[in-house]
Amino acid sequence: MIYREAGIYRSSYAADMAIFPLALDRIVVGVVVVIAFGVIPFVASGYLLKGLLIPTLAYALAAIGLNILTGYAGQLSLGHAAFMAVGAYGAVIAYGRYGWPLLLSFLVGGLAAAAVGAVVGLPSLRIKGFYLAVTTLAVQYIVEWGITHVRWIGGGVYATIDVPDIVLLGAPIDTGPRRYLLCLGTVVVLTVFAKNLVRTRVGRAWMAIRDRDVAAEIMGIGLLRYKMLAFVVSSFYAGVAGALISFCFYQAANIEEYTLTISIRVLGMIIIGGMGSLLGSYLGAAFVVLLPIAISNAMVAVGRVSGGLVTTDVRANAELVIFGGLILFFLIVEPLGLARLWKTLKDYLRLWPFPY
Amino acid sequence: MSAQLSIHGVSKSFGGVQAVSGVDLEVGPDELVSVIGPNGAGKTSLLNMVSGFYHPDRGRIALDGQDITRVAPYRIAALGVARTFQNIALFKGMTVLDNLMLGRHVRMRSGVLASIAYWGLAQREEVRHRRRVEDVIDFLRIQDLRRRVTGSLPYGLQKRVELGRAVALEPKLLLLDEPMGGMNQEEKEDMARFILDVNEEWGTTVVLIEHDMGVVMDISDRVAVLDMGQKIAEGTPDEVRADPRVIKAYLGEKKVGHPARPAAR
Ligand SMILES: Nc1ncnc2c1ncn2[C@@H]1O[C@H](COP(=O)(O)OP(=O)(O)OP(=O)(O)O)[C@@H](O)[C@H]1O
Ligand SMILES: [Mg+2]
Numbered sequence: 001m002i003y004r005e006a007g008i009y010r011s012s013y014a015a016d017m018a019i020f021p022l023a024l025d026r027i028v029v030g031v032v033v034v035i036a037f038g039v040i041p042f043v044a045s046g047y048l049l050k051g052l053l054i055p056t057l058a059y060a061l062a063a064i065g066l067n068i069l070t071g072y073a074g075q076l077s078l079g080h081a082a083f084m085a086v087g088a089y090g091a092v093i094a095y096g097r098y099g100w101p102l103l104l105s106f107l108v109g110g111l112a113a114a115a116v117g118a119v120v121g122l123p124s125l126r127i128k129g130f131y132l133a134v135t136t137l138a139v140q141y142i143v144e145w146g147i148t149h150v151r152w153i154g155g156g157v158y159a160t161i162d163v164p165d166i167v168l169l170g171a172p173i174d175t176g177p178r179r180y181l182l183c184l185g186t187v188v189v190l191t192v193f194a195k196n197l198v199r200t201r202v203g204r205a206w207m208a209i210r211d212r213d214v215a216a217e218i219m220g221i222g223l224l225r226y227k228m229l230a231f232v233v234s235s236f237y238a239g240v241a242g243a244l245i246s247f248c249f250y251q252a253a254n255i256e257e258y259t260l261t262i263s264i265r266v267l268g269m270i271i272i273g274g275m276g277s278l279l280g281s282y283l284g285a286a287f288v289v290l291l292p293i294a295i296s297n298a299m300v301a302v303g304r305v306s307g308g309l310v311t312t313d314v315r316a317n318a319e320l321v322i323f324g325g326l327i328l329f330f331l332i333v334e335p336l337g338l339a340r341l342w343k344t345l346k347d348y349l350r351l352w353p354f355p356y
Numbered sequence: 357m358s359a360q361l362s363i364h365g366v367s368k369s370f371g372g373v374q375a376v377s378g379v380d381l382e383v384g385p386d387e388l389v390s391v392i393g394p395n396g397a398g399k400t401s402l403l404n405m406v407s408g409f410y411h412p413d414r415g416r417i418a419l420d421g422q423d424i425t426r427v428a429p430y431r432i433a434a435l436g437v438a439r440t441f442q443n444i445a446l447f448k449g450m451t452v453l454d455n456l457m458l459g460r461h462v463r464m465r466s467g468v469l470a471s472i473a474y475w476g477l478a479q480r481e482e483v484r485h486r487r488r489v490e491d492v493i494d495f496l497r498i499q500d501l502r503r504r505v506t507g508s509l510p511y512g513l514q515k516r517v518e519l520g521r522a523v524a525l526e527p528k529l530l531l532l533d534e535p536m537g538g539m540n541q542e543e544k545e546d547m548a549r550f551i552l553d554v555n556e557e558w559g560t561t562v563v564l565i566e567h568d569m570g571v572v573m574d575i576s577d578r579v580a581v582l583d584m585g586q587k588i589a590e591g592t593p594d595e596v597r598a599d600p601r602v603i604k605a606y607l608g609e610k611k612v613g614h615p616a617r618p619a620a621r
Binding site for chain 1: 483
């Protein structure tokens with residue numbers, strides 16, 4: 001890891017503009033991908049796959065979606081879970097009720113969410129900051145209401161639709177490893193798309209709007225167009241993430257999994273993981289998925305020592321308090337989140353043993 | 357009519373303040389015209405109307421004969437007008453390279469679908485425009501700053517990068533609002549050199565607002581003087597220097613040679 005950049009002369013702009021210009025990064029990423037696709041499905045326990053990896057992947061995709069809107073384009077949303085819900089119900093209805101192919105159903109879910117996103121994005125030219133956040137909060141409630149009250153969508157009071165057996169191109173996706181691979185494949189492809197998007201023309205336009213909207217417009221960026229685009233792309237990602245959660249995790253579309261609490265949780269993921277960072281979306285999702293498990297394990301240990309002091313009630317509240325505390329911590333101490341901490345560590349190691 | 361930019365009887369008021377009243381100004385292709393005047397004279401407001409940020413209450417603004425009086429800022433940029441701001445308006449969370457690449461936005465085409473499938477059209481476009489941006493980087497001698505986030509740069513360099521972002525657009529008309537404000541003498545000389553080069557070598561029309569009379573008189577083809585929203589004089593630097601109304605406007609303020617620092621807004 002030491003001196004890896006010394007003497008590297010980048011021979012072309014294409015190479016300089018690659019996603020991972022450094023050979024070592026490419027090797028690390030390659031190894032991670034090989035392990036994720038080729039090793040984990042065969043060795044990981046059912047609990048690890050279903051309890052940790054599948055939700056982490058699906059929420060990472062949701063976090064990427066919110067990061068596009070909030071971290072890159074600078075538009076705060078408190079209604080991200082609403083778009084996830086639209087995607088989940090859209091995909092489950094397309095797949096279960098109309099018998100469309102699996103991937104096409106995911107696409108339908110994503111596009112349905114994107115369509116709602118376009119409508120929400122429309123007033124974003126006039127409504128900014130705090131007021132936009134409140135608007136998205138309203139969207140959250142309206143969508144929840146719509147899904148529970150429109151029978152065609154939610155199917156009744158509980159608004160739960162089961163996902164029939166999943167079949168992808170003739171192959172049944174009926175085991176933990178297979179569901180994991182379905183999630184992984186979808187999320188990796190969409191991550192590559194997102195990376196390409198944020199590092200080129202459209203992504204720069206979003207960041208410019210985030211940093212200084214007036215200057216962005218003077219430099220030729222139509223604000224309405226690009227804000228709408230951010231809402232549309234962000235909601236599409238949320239929609240597909242919602243579909244993954246309902247297909248691979250709960251095996252049902254259930255409105256309880258797409259409430260305001262989830263919107264806040266995804267927002268917490270990008271704050272903790274890192275605003276404007278795709279890696280941060282993964283780190284934040286993993287962190288937030290792991291947190292309740294770590295806390296409950298710790299609580300059980302404490303409970304054993306202290307007798308009956310730690311009730312389930314205390315446990316549930318402790319989780320919220322710690323989650324809130326972490327968000328505050330990152331907002332104040334490290335607004336760029338875990339992704340920045342990771343980069344700092346990498347830079348430190350790169351220069352080690354002679355930091356300047 | 358051969359003027360690149362023509363401003364006709366333009367007025368703008370904010371509440372009770374008449375910021376600009378009935379100003380005419382013609383700027384020919386390849387000219388470097390300066391707009392000077394005391395603080396609050398209406399210089400920035402005039403520029404804001406040219407770039408479409410405000411629309412005038414009265415009057416008409418045309419670019420190469422095309423009326424742009426009520427055109428939106430981002431469309432005016434696409435017509436080849438770029439500018440810098442009195443109080444630097446860089447994209448502070450982005451690198452120097454990204455700021456300059458953003459300057460190429462209106463010259464590029466890739467949308468969402470071309471971009472997500474990067475390897476192909478989008479990559480070729482990025483590389484092609486990267487080359488133009490590298491020319492700007494070499495020209496401004498900021499090779500070492502490519503990967504720096506602009507918010508972390510010292511003031512003088514931020515001003516230089518902001519000029520770079522505007523120049524990267526390859527504008528036919530470049531509007532500069534106090535590009536040397538707050539700079540030391542050496543930085544000012546560098547900046548004056550850059551502006552002259554952009555104007556002479558790249559054939560870009562420049563409208564410059566600047567308080568430093570030395571620089572203005574040195575590099576301008578023509579100078580227009582605003583005072584309290586009105587144009588009180590216009591001509592070559594020598595003509596303007598000798599104009600009694602100009603002397604009065606400036607003496608009235610006791611600011612000859614030592615114009616006030618640009619007021620922060
Ligand atoms: N957005 C605005 N709202 C209200 N008043 C404004 C606005 N913009 C400018 N003004 C007023 O218009 C007048 C002209 O301002 P302007 O900024 O154009 O002056 P200027 O010549 O650029 O001055 P300076 O040399 O200080 O930059 C001032 O009285 C200013 O307060
Ligand atoms: Mg001004």
